[in-house]
Amino acid sequence: MGRSKHADLNSLPDRLLAWYERHARDLPWRIGPANRAVGERPDPYRVWLCEIMMQQTTIPHGTPYFFKFTERWPTVEALAAAKDEEVMSAWAGLGYYARARNLLKCAREVAARGGFPETEAELRKLPGVGPYTAGAIAAIAFDQVAAAVDGNVDRVFARLLALKGDWAAEKKVIAERVRQLVPEERPGEFAEALMDLGATVCTPTKPNCLTCPLSELCAARAEGNPERYPIKPAKAAKPVRHGIAYVLQSKGEVLLVRRPDKGLLGGMLALPTGDWVEGDFPETPPPAKADWEEVGEVRHVFTHFALRFKVMRAELARRPKADGQWVTLNAVEGLPSVFAKAFKLATK
DNA sequence: AAGACGGGGCC
DNA sequence: GGCCCAGTCTT
Secondary structure (H helix, E strand, C coil): CCHHHCCCCCCHHHHHHHHHHHHCCCCCCCCCHHHHHCCCCCCHHHHHHHHHHCCCCCHHHHHHHHHHHHHHCCCHHHHHCCCHHHHHHHHCCCCCCHHHHHHHHHHHHHHHHCCCCCCHHHHHCCCCCCHHHHHHHHHHHHCCCCCCCCHHHHHHHHHHCCCCCCHHHHHHHHHHHHHHHCCCCCHHHHHHHHHHHHHHCCCCCCCCHHHCCCHHHCHHHHHCCHHHCCCCCCCCCCCEEEEEEEEEEECCEEEEEECCCCCCCCCCEECCECCCEECCCCCCCCCCCCCCEEEEEEEEECCCCEEEEEEEEEECCCCCCCCCEEEEHHHCCCCCHHHHHHHHHHHC
C-alpha cells in the first residue's frame, strides 16, 4: 500500500470540521453549521448559481451579482424563462461570459427535466458544470460524498503535502487525495470548510499557521516556508493588441452591436470596433461617414493579452444606416468592462 | 496537454 | 506588472 509514502491525514476531517463550526464564513448562499445541524439544506438553485458565479471570481466581486440574479430570477424556472439578452446584460462586468451562456442553457435543461440531478456524475453532464462544480453541488446541496477541489483546496494540499513536482500532475494527486478524505457525514460542510480554510487561513501570502487546525499535519509548515507552495509554472508575457472603438451618437442614442456567441466577450453588447492587432493601431473603417474626433485611449487587460483602444467619437444629426442597434444614451447597460470604459470616456 | 476565456483587487 | 480568485470548454 505504500502508506509511508503519504502523510498521515486521517485526523484531517475531524480537525477541519471542528474548526469550521467556529470559523465558517457567513455567505449569502450558505446554510451555516448551526442550521445545517438541525437539518436545514440550501436551495440547489442558489448553490448552483453561486458556484457558477464564483468560478475564478472573488467573493466581493461576485456577491452583488448573486443578489441581483436571485432577486430578479428567484427560481431556476424563472431564469429558464428569461431572455438571452437580459441574462447577458445582467452578467456584464462579471467576466468569462461563456458562463452566462451556459448558465441559461443549463437552467433550461434543468427546468425541462423538473429539477437538478443529485449525483456528481449527473451534475457533471450539465453545461458549465465541471469537476469542481459538480462535486460542490453534489456535496453541499445533496449531501453526496463528493469532493470539491478549487484553487483554495489545491493550495492547502500543496502545502500539507509539500508538493514539489509538476503542478498539473500534482493537482491530480491532490484531487485523488481529497476524494479519499471526504467524510460520509457532512461532506458538504467538509467542502465548505476546506475552501474557508484556504480563503481565510491558508492564504496565498502570509498564511496564518498559528491559527490553522491542520498545522500539525502540514509538511510545508514543518519545512518552515509554507509560502513557497504551490509551485506553479511561470506564465507567458501578454502581448499588446491595438484596436479602435467607435462611439457614434445621433439624436441622443448610440450605436451598439451584438458580438457573436463564440469567442471573446461572446454574446455581449459592444461598441463597433475593427480587428485588434499587435504592433500598431489598425486601419479600421468607422461604422459611418462622419467627422470623427479622437477622445482618448482606454487600456484593458484580458487573460492572455492586453488591449489598447483608441476611442473615436462622432455625432450625426440624422441616424445613418449602419449595422447594429441604437440605444438611448442614458439606457446603455450590459456592456463588458472594456466597452463600458470606452463609452464613459466618450460621453462624459 | 495546452490555450482561450474577464475582471478587479492587492502587492 | 504579476498573482490570485468557489474553473470550464475547446482543440
